[in-house]
Amino acid sequence: MQTTLVDLLTSAGLPDPLAHVIRALVPCVLIIHLVAVGALVFIWLERKVSGRIQDRLGPTRVGGRFGWLQTLADGIKLIAKEDITPGEADAMLFRIAPYVSFAASFAAWLAMPFAVGWSGLDMNVAVFFVLAVLGLEVFGVILAGYASGSKWSLFGAMREAAQVVSYEVPLGLCVVIPVFICGTMNLTTIGEMQRGFATNWLIFHDPFTFCVFWVYITCGVASVNRAPFDLAEAESELVAGFHTEYSGLRWSFFFMAEYGSMLLVSALAVILFLGAWHGPIPIFSIGLGWTDAGGILGYLASLAGCANLILKSSLGVIVMIWVRWTLPRLRIDQVMTTCLKYCVPLASFCFLGALAWQAWIPNVTPASLPAPFGIDRAAIRESWVTRAGGPHATVSDAQLTPQTASPVPTTLATQSVPDRNIPVAGSTAPIGREETP
Amino acid sequence: MMQAIPILLFFACAFATAVGMLVAGTLLGPKRSGAVKQMPYESGMDPAHSAWRRFDVRFHLVAITFLLFDVEVLFLYPWAVARKDKEHGLLAVVDQAQSSLIFIEVMVFVALLAVGFIYAWRKGVFHWR
Numbered sequence: 001m002q003t004t005l006v007d008l009l010t011s012a013g014l015p016d017p018l019a020h021v022i023r024a025l026v027p028c029v030l031i032i033h034l035v036a037v038g039a040l041v042f043i044w045l046e047r048k049v050s051g052r053i054q055d056r057l058g059p060t061r062v063g064g065r066f067g068w069l070q071t072l073a074d075g076i077k078l079i080a081k082e083d084i085t086p087g088e089a090d091a092m093l094f095r096i097a098p099y100v101s102f103a104a105s106f107a108a109w110l111a112m113p114f115a116v117g118w119s120g121l122d123m124n125v126a127v128f129f130v131l132a133v134l135g136l137e138v139f140g141v142i143l144a145g146y147a148s149g150s151k152w153s154l155f156g157a158m159r160e161a162a163q164v165v166s167y168e169v170p171l172g173l174c175v176v177i178p179v180f181i182c183g184t185m186n187l188t189t190i191g192e193m194q195r196g197f198a199t200n201w202l203i204f205h206d207p208f209t210f211c212v213f214w215v216y217i218t219c220g221v222a223s224v225n226r227a228p229f230d231l232a233e234a235e236s237e238l239v240a241g242f243h244t245e246y247s248g249l250r251w252s253f254f255f256m257a258e259y260g261s262m263l264l265v266s267a268l269a270v271i272l273f274l275g276a277w278h279g280p281i282p283i284f285s286i287g288l289g290w291t292d293a294g295g296i297l298g299y300l301a302s303l304a305g306c307a308n309l310i311l312k313s314s315l316g317v318i319v320m321i322w323v324r325w326t327l328p329r330l331r332i333d334q335v336m337t338t339c340l341k342y343c344v345p346l347a348s349f350c351f352l353g354a355l356a357w358q359a360w361i362p363n364v365t366p367a368s369l370p371a372p373f374g375i376d377r378a379a380i381r382e383s384w385v386t387r388a389g390g391p392h393a394t395v396s397d398a399q400l401t402p403q404t405a406s407p408v409p410t411t412l413a414t415q416s417v418p419d420r421n422i423p424v425a426g427s428t429a430p431i432g433r434e435e436t437p
Numbered sequence: 438m439m440q441a442i443p444i445l446l447f448f449a450c451a452f453a454t455a456v457g458m459l460v461a462g463t464l465l466g467p468k469r470s471g472a473v474k475q476m477p478y479e480s481g482m483d484p485a486h487s488a489w490r491r492f493d494v495r496f497h498l499v500a501i502t503f504l505l506f507d508v509e510v511l512f513l514y515p516w517a518v519a520r521k522d523k524e525h526g527l528l529a530v531v532d533q534a535q536s537s538l539i540f541i542e543v544m545v546f547v548a549l550l551a552v553g554f555i556y557a558w559r560k561g562v563f564h565w566r
Contacts, residue, residue, distance in 0.1 A: 146489075173513075239480070
């Protein structure tokens with residue numbers, strides 16, 4: 001059994017609750033930095049990319065080359081700005097709204113795994129948690145629009161509410177497909193099931209998951225209010241939409257929330273469809289065998305996986321930026337039509353198609369090809385399900401069923417996957433009891 | 438209880454970060470208020486009337502459709518992780534008849550959903566005039 005951070009702290013004489021609090025604070029602080037630094041980088045990148053797309057240079061001066069400190073300079077400027085609350089506004093709601101947006105966009109990261117065992121909280125219902133908490137962000141926007149006491153803000157907020165609420169339906173339908181293919185809502189398990197070559201990624205599982213990935217991207221862009229779906233802040237019609245009356249740092253929280261959600265939506269796409277922390281060529285898991293090695297090698301493999309996930313998510317954000325500066329903004333009726341008349345039927349069709357595929361021809365998929373490497377989805381899932389009894393429960397061969405035990409390599413079957421390598425990993429029991437054996 | 442600590446801490450940290458930065462902003466920023474400055478922005482005109490008025494009924498329809506369909510989609514999640522027995526998930530279906538049964542069951546569910554969807558479509562709920 002690996003020592004976890006909680007074990008380490010309790011053995012050092014700290015009381016158990018305090019150890020758990022410290023264990024929870026570590027990923028919390030790390031993820032705050034990821035979201036904040038991510039927002040800084042992506043805002044700079046958006047300016048650079050939009051500049052290049054429009055044949056401009058974008059920021060060039062601050063920080064020496066490429067204007068890479070431009071966003072930080074702007075942040076400092078925003079701190080020095082006055083924080084105005086309009087007289088007409090409902091002052092308390094007006095002040096609370098940015099917190100709600102920011103907290104929602106940030107707290108959804110809690111359930112996101114960055115590698116096996118590298119998550120704030122290993123949840124059995126992680127997919128559900130992420131979708132639910134991400135949905136909270138719209139409350140901040142509606143509050144902001146309603147509390148501002150300005151017509152522009154109210155119109156922007158109502159549009160946003162209608163749009164986000166509508167796109168939740170196809171988004172949920174898209175996400176349920178990887179969930180039922182893997183038979184679990186645990187994001188770590190879903191990610192681990194795509195281990196191996198890129199053919200094991202769920203996007204290549206069957207033609208329907210390939211289609212639904214693009215529907216997911218469309219709905220994801222819409223649900224975080226990015227252009228071409230950014231009606232809530234349509235500058236040409238609504239001045240600035242729901243944040244017309246906001247100023248200074250309070251205003252910038254909406255942007256941090258927006259960029260945090262963008263990264264979150266693309267990270268979710270990466271975990272659900274694009275192989276999570278596994279690269280297209282399994283250098284670490286199969287080539288070098290570090291992933292199952294434990295110790296410092298396993299830690300390095302997890303670190304590389306984490307970098308892989310963040311890199312792929314950043315590519316997703318870059319695609320969103322690219323789309324924003326390429327496509328014109330839609331009208332509200334076009335947005336609603338896209339959602340209700342195209343995305344929902346398309347997602348439903350893909351859902352049924354993927355289900356039929358799974359029910360009748362699951363074994364002709366490319367996903368079954370790398371099985372000789374000892375990676376069988378059913379086996380991995382079974383090992384995780386039997387693990388659900390506790391974080392330190394190791395899975396023995398005896399616990400696996402005869403059908404699934406044969407292709408499992410002993411390293412995978414005899415070892416509790418999430419507690420493998422780092423102290424931070426897996427010291428909290430998974431919550432939610434959907435898979436209790 | 439121990440498992441809820443990270444969730445609560447996450448929300449607390451997010452709030453604390455936001456509050457901390459805003460306090461810094463309040464301390465550093467200027468505070469010069471005035472009647473005109475506090476007026477809601479309406480493209481330079483004096484505001485005609487309060488912004489809190491009645492909404493278009495279309496938003497109400499969207500909300501109702503959302504409630505219907507999103508709750509139905511929520512039902513699919515427990516279905517997706519439900520397993521007929523301990524050993525065989527949907528993934529490791531060994532029994533052809535069983536997998537066909539799972540498929541037909543959810544087909545019925547989606548068909549019922551589709552009836553409601555088509556009804557709403559025919560009624561023009563999705564037509565944003």
